Amino acid sequence: MNDLRELYQEVILDHGRKPRNFGALPDANREAHGHNPLCGDKLDVRLKVKDGIVEDVKFEGAGCAISVASASLMTEVLIGKTEAEAGALFEKFHALITGEADVTLEQLEDLDKLAVFSGVRDYPLRVKCATLGWHTMHAALENNGEMVVTE
Amino acid sequence: MNTESPIIRPAGLDIARIRADFPILSLPSNGKRLVFLDTAASAQKPRQVIDAESHVYEAEYANIHRGVYDLSQRATVAYDKARTKVRKFINAASDREIVFVRNATEGVNLVAQTWGRKNLKQGDQIILSEMEHHANIVPWQMLREETGLELVVIPITDAGELVWEAYEKAFTSKTKLVAMTQVSNALGTITPMAEIIKVAHAHGVPVLVDGCQAVPHMPVDVQALDADFYVFSGHKLYGPTGVGVLYAKAKILEAMPPYQGGGDMISSVTFAKTTYADIPQRFEAGTPNIAGTIALGAAIDYIESFDRQALLAHEHALLEYATERLQALNTVTIYGTAPEKAAVISFAIKGVHPHDVGTILDFEGIAVRAGHHCAQPVMDRFGVPATTRASFGIYNDFDDVDALIGGIAKVQEIFG
Numbered sequence: 310m311n312d313l314r315e316l317y318q319e320v321i322l323d324h325g326r327k328p329r330n331f332g333a334l335p336d337a338n339r340e341a342h343g344h345n346p347l348c349g350d351k352l353d354v355r356l357k358v359k360d361g362i363v364e365d366v367k368f369e370g371a372g373c374a375i376s377v378a379s380a381s382l383m384t385e386v387l388i389g390k391t392e393a394e395a396g397a398l399f400e401k402f403h404a405l406i407t408g409e410a411d412v413t414l415e416q417l418e419d420l421d422k423l424a425v426f427s428g429v430r431d432y433p434l435r436v437k438c439a440t441l442g443w444h445t446m447h448a449a450l451e452n453n454g455e456m457v458v459t460e
Numbered sequence: 461m462n463t464e465s466p467i468i469r470p471a472g473l474d475i476a477r478i479r480a481d482f483p484i485l486s487l488p489s490n491g492k493r494l495v496f497l498d499t500a501a502s503a504q505k506p507r508q509v510i511d512a513e514s515h516v517y518e519a520e521y522a523n524i525h526r527g528v529y530d531l532s533q534r535a536t537v538a539y540d541k542a543r544t545k546v547r548k549f550i551n552a553a554s555d556r557e558i559v560f561v562r563n564a565t566e567g568v569n570l571v572a573q574t575w576g577r578k579n580l581k582q583g584d585q586i587i588l589s590e591m592e593h594h595a596n597i598v599p600w601q602m603l604r605e606e607t608g609l610e611l612v613v614i615p616i617t618d619a620g621e622l623v624w625e626a627y628e629k630a631f632t633s634k635t636k637l638v639a640m641t642q643v644s645n646a647l648g649t650i651t652p653m654a655e656i657i658k659v660a661h662a663h664g665v666p667v668l669v670d671g672c673q674a675v676p677h678m679p680v681d682v683q684a685l686d687a688d689f690y691v692f693s694g695h696k697l698y699g700p701t702g703v704g705v706l707y708a709k710a711k712i713l714e715a716m717p718p719y720q721g722g723g724d725m726i727s728s729v730t731f732a733k734t735t736y737a738d739i740p741q742r743f744e745a746g747t748p749n750i751a752g753t754i755a756l757g758a759a760i761d762y763i764e765s766f767d768r769q770a771l772l773a774h775e776h777a778l779l780e781y782a783t784e785r786l787q788a789l790n791t792v793t794i795y796g797t798a799p800e801k802a803a804v805i806s807f808a809i810k811g812v813h814p815h816d817v818g819t820i821l822d823f824e825g826i827a828v829r830a831g832h833h834c835a836q837p838v839m840d841r842f843g844v845p846a847t848t849r850a851s852f853g854i855y856n857d858f859d860d861v862d863a864l865i866g867g868i869a870k871v872q873e874i875f876g
Contacts, residue, residue, distance in 0.1 A: 312823070313820060313823050313870075313874065314874075316819070317816075317820075317874050322874070322875065325816075326811075347831060348813075348814070348815050348830065348831050348832075348845070348846050349831065349832050349836070349839065349845035349846045350813075350815075350845065351845070371845055372813060372845075373813035373814075373815035373816045374812070374813060374816045374875070375815070375816070432819065435815070435819060438815060
């Protein structure tokens with residue numbers, strides 16, 4: 310049960326239930342659709358980028374608690390970041406979740422509250438859930454409008 | 461909550477003894493008793509099947525239909541014997557009607573690529589149901605790309621049953637095939653296959669039956685059904701992966717062009733001309749899954765060592781008990797409530813995504829499927845992206861159902 314709580318931390322449950330920055334973003338100028346064919350999760354991420362700064366981000370879609378909470382927290386940390394910073398955060402978050410790189414939490418000060426997802430790395434099958442929103446955001450910044458598929 | 465089963469447990473089956481045949485069930489899962497509720501995806505294997513496969517490699521392995529030496533002859537005899545076992549198991553008229561393939565998916569693809577390519581042209585129609593597995597949709601779509609044929613999809617009701625009037629009215633002069641499941645993998649619905657075939661034949665249309673979920677659960681008689689094609693996978697029948705069966709009536713198989721070219725499917729080869737072997741070898745190019753096929757024969761022996769009606773009754777009792785306990789939880793919705801169901805229950809817990817359900821149940825040692833079950837049109841039909849599915853096999857008992865209900869309580873505790 311302790312382990313489960315490590316995965317499903319209160320912050321994740323809270324954002325899963327009440328996602329922040331959830332909805333349409335009519336003045337978005339970057340957009341991508343994300344899809345995880347394994348579970349059917351679908352997320353749209355829209356950003357408003359001006360002078361290289363992410364001024365606003367919103368997402369819409371349906372998914373599990375992990376994917377919705379991850380996208381929700383992502384939108385919170387991205388607002389105000391430069392495109393380059395957003396890209397770097399994506400890389401760091403990915404490293405944290407997959408456990409691929411030797412990233413310590415201390416080195417991840419930028420990740421801030423995103424550290425609650427560190428428990429996901431013990432669940433390889435759930436990594437796709439935690440990164441769907443991020444991949445979609447990244448695609449929106451890199452190639453506007455492309456469909457992102459994680460599997 | 462009432463934890464007592466109101467259902468009379470069928471006599472004559474010693475589930476504890478059956479469980480002891482399956483080595484994996486004695487291993488813990490996340491430190492707990494493994495509660496395996498994903499048999500519809502793939503069944504666990506009894507010692508008898510594992511031993512049969514090992515035995516081939518340890519004692520009687522060589523390539524088949526080739527050598528004149530003793531080992532090759534023994535392997536050939538064992539392989540051919542497996543064909544006879546399959547023939548008897550589904551009551552086909554002849555061993556020649558049994559083609560070994562990798563799995564049911566390959567069986568459908570074989571029919572689409574040989575019979576389909578030869579007999580279907582632009583404007584022809586194939587009737588499917590809304591509850592088909594992707595394996596009985598995509599091969600026909602691929603053929604549609606090639607030929608310009610049309611797929612006619614028969615809808616299902618809210619309970620998950622075929623809309624019968626729609627089926628009866630779907631036939632036109634262009635209808636060339638009905639391809640339909642006997643048991644829905646996502647909903648558990650048992651379709652009225654004998655009647656489905658009767659109607660199709662009245663229109664002169666052959667029928668391909670996806671028997672993947674049917675064969676492990678109920679006795680199947682392809683002659684009584686009068687099925688033209690019948691496919692199933694070995695791994696869902698407590699057999700190994702990598703071997704499946706395509707049954708087709710001999711006169712249909714005889715008229716079908718070969719599938720893949722290679723060794724074992726020819727009668728003679730020169731660079732000028734190759735003559736193909738007779739059925740079923742014509743469809744079995746290359747060295748097949750020899751050990752797996754022999755082990756599939758062992759799986760059939762295993763299943764047939766039980767009173768199949770008693771197995772059916774046991775699985776049905778599990779289904780009824782699980783349905784009743786799930787229905788008692790007001791946060792649970794069951795998808796697929798047809799009166800005739802196999803032991804498969806798809807459900808949703810209010811406010812919790814199936815993936816989260818699956819992860820939390822896994823913590824309790826409970827293996828369920830969470831996802832679209834390779835039946836996305838079914839998910840679309842019910843307006844859900846995915847469901848959690850518990851499916852039962854011969855080794856499940858009432859404790860497994862109780863564990864599932866206990867696991868769902870944990871889900872609600874976390875997400876409550």
